[in-house]
Amino acid sequence: MSCYITKEMASNALRDMQAFYSSLTGVYEQYDISIEEDLGRRNMLMSSLQEKMFAKQISNVYPMTRSDGKTGEPDIIIPELNSELECKLT
Numbered sequence: 001m002s003c004y005i006t007k008e009m010a011s012n013a014l015r016d017m018q019a020f021y022s023s024l025t026g027v028y029e030q031y032d033i034s035i036e037e038d039l040g041r042r043n044m045l046m047s048s049l050q051e052k053m054f055a056k057q058i059s060n061v062y063p064m065t066r067s068d069g070k071t072g073e074p075d076i077i078i079p080e081l082n083s084e085l086e087c088k089l090t
Contacts, residue, residue, distance in 0.1 A: 004078060009057035016053045021046065047089045051075045054087060 024045065028035040035042050048069055055067035055076045064079040074084035 004058055004061065004081065004083070005054065009054075009060070013050070013053040013057045016056075017046065017049055020049050043089055047087065050089055051087050054085070 025035055051067040051069065055065050058076065058078060059065040062078050062080040065076065066079075067076045069075075075087040076085040077083075078085070
């Protein structure tokens with residue numbers, strides 16, 4: 001089995017996710033809404049971002065990597081490895 005996600009790649013993806021979450025929290029606060037009180041919506045938004053950020057990192061090594069978010073499709077597809085990844089936000 002190939003290792004296609006390094007610790008550095010994961011750190012970069014998580015850093016980008018944290019930056020997005022900080023921005024998202026700011027937008028919600030501008031409208032007097034707490035993103036923390038709506039876990040379903042928060043998880044939906046962050047789950048989609050997680051797929052994009054990890055696909056972006058993997059594409060630095062495997063340029064054909066993609067994540068399109070379509071229902072019923074794998075979260076991340078790495079054609080060069082004939083591999084698919086499912087992401088879970090916990």
